[in-house]
Amino acid sequence: MAAMTSSISELRLVIDYQRENAATRTLTLDIVDYPGEWLLDLPLLDKTYEQWSAESLMLSRQGPRAKLAAGWHAQLATLDPLAHEDEQATLKAARLFTDYLRTCRDERFAMSLLPPGRFLMPGNLAGSPALTFAPLDVPNGAEAPEHSLWAMMQRRFEAYKDVVVRPFFRDHFARLDRQIVLVDALAAFNAGPEALHDLESALGGILDCFRTGRATWLSSLVRPRIDRILFAATKADHLHHLSHDRLEAILRRMVERAAHRAEMAGAAVDVVALAAVRATREAQVQRGRETLPSIIGIPAAGETANGDTFDGKMEVATFPGDLPANLDELFAGQHSFHGLSTKAGHDADFRFLKFRPPFLEKDDAGTPALPHIRLDRALQFLIGDRLT
């Protein structure tokens, strides 16, 4: 089950514990949850409007995105960046651009590199004028003339950076000292190789913004640095545990460069396949001579597979496909496997269904805790050293 984070939320947990040497201590743990989409804004801080426009346009003309961006491209062609500023045209461009970003995130395409993040997850900025701008096809090396459409877009882009991105970076992001990055790699596998490449470059861009390094008492007072990063491949319950190693290896490969840089700076980095809520059981399915390591669970209402649509009540066993063991082949080309973005459902190489959380039987001890996968390992890595 994927609960969408739509805004920033914080939780303070005060843990009283006893150390090995019998001294009692208190650990105050501030958990900050923010939408991953907002992270996509951090790389924008170093970019000008022209750079961002060029990159967004280039991306929107590649692969499966070109088809989704057709509506926006058509309107873009009618806009002249040098013309006088026009509020209505800007509004329309922003709406079409946002629609394009939203469609890209659809389950069938599962793109990740979709800045600016507030267009997808506006949080408290929904409907605000801060979000009315869009990329333009601007000429290279020229200056924006005054009162032109271009100058207006540029102004709004800079304002977005100053009013939205910088405060988030300063007030929330820069205060962190432990970071867990939840990566939904399975959605990318559902969609296809383009989505996987997209995820890889989005992760790369975000990770460059983390301020990592060994924490010293001085840095922890003045400028906290992230000294432990955990990359978590989420929804590990959506595949058989025999494939968890491969999932971890794939994620490790995707964050390799950033992880190396963080380790060089003295931070500890780990990769784990986990599921905060385990929604499935495991089973072996015998079909003819084949034995498929599968999972049993109740797919969420509206999920489809092989032309069936599930109602959220029926239990099914599903074999999602073998994750590749050869990473070089997987990351080599655009055609290493087939996903939903290019093929019909029954031709895809992977099908990871969404499952609803398990029913919990109430017993004498009250409602039992939700089952999980490796959440303990993640906690041990993230805060274990503070509790010794």
Added chain:
Amino acid sequence: MTTRKPATFKLNDPSVIVRDPDDEMVRPARGTIQITPEADPSQLPVTIETPLAPVRRGFRWGALFWSALGGLVVLGAGVSAIRLIDDLFALNPGLGILGLVLAVATLIAVVVIAGREILGLSRLASIERLHARAAAALLSDDRSEGRVIVDELLKIARGNPRLARARASLEGHAGDIIDGADRIRLAERELMTPLDQEARRLISVAAQRVSVVTAVSPRAVVDILFVSVAALRMVRQLARLYGARPGALGMIQLMRHAVSHLAITGGVAASDSLIQQMLGHGIAAKLSARLGEGILNGLLTARLGLAAIDVIRPLPFAALPRPALSDLAKDLLNKRAGDE
């Protein structure tokens, strides 16, 4: 491997049979699909060993006492040596120079011996640390920790040419993706199997020697001397075998740990084998008092050897069976039977 396409099976489909995992394997009828739910490995109760109450790391007055006393003794010895050399010079310059040379030689020898002892002790300590870390990693299944432990193990085993093949095959698996605990078990299987066999042979040889000598020795003093020498020799051989090479202080430390380990585990083992030993001893003693004493001494030596293995082995017994006293006793009795 050809890639397998994803597939979904509805559990209420008539051609799908959900089978109880405890049932016997039945050949599925044509066209049906059998689904066998698996026991959940992560939901099984986890056994956590409660650690012994940690030793209070307060200020160690005992250590201060012994260090201070040792310092005083060394100072006293130094002063008396300087006095002696002064006296010698006063008597005759030639004698004085000879005394000085001897004193310097003594000093150099002391420094070298101390250095070796410290090195041996630190090697011993690092093996014990590795043992503890491996035991922890077997529980936590931490992948990077497992890799580090196996690397350190390879470093210890580097000096042993008999393990060349095992080392090579283990290094061949270095790049594979293996869970932490499994990697340690693999290392144990590869590296420890030949060492465990050799250790078992060493212990049974020592035990046999002790039992034979006890059976034929004319005096109790000879017994005691021989048994202690043989036990020391055996523990030293075991330590060298597993890569520790302890010096004299290291040996004292090791014997202390082995004996205290024997005291702890002796209680556990008493229920099964000590009674058998005593019974066996009783029967043997009926036949011949000396023969029974010999067998008992041999078994005790073997027991000490097993305790020493537990202390000195860099990995805990996880994948391989721990050598049991009964195996060694069999060796011992077979040998006796073969001799007589």
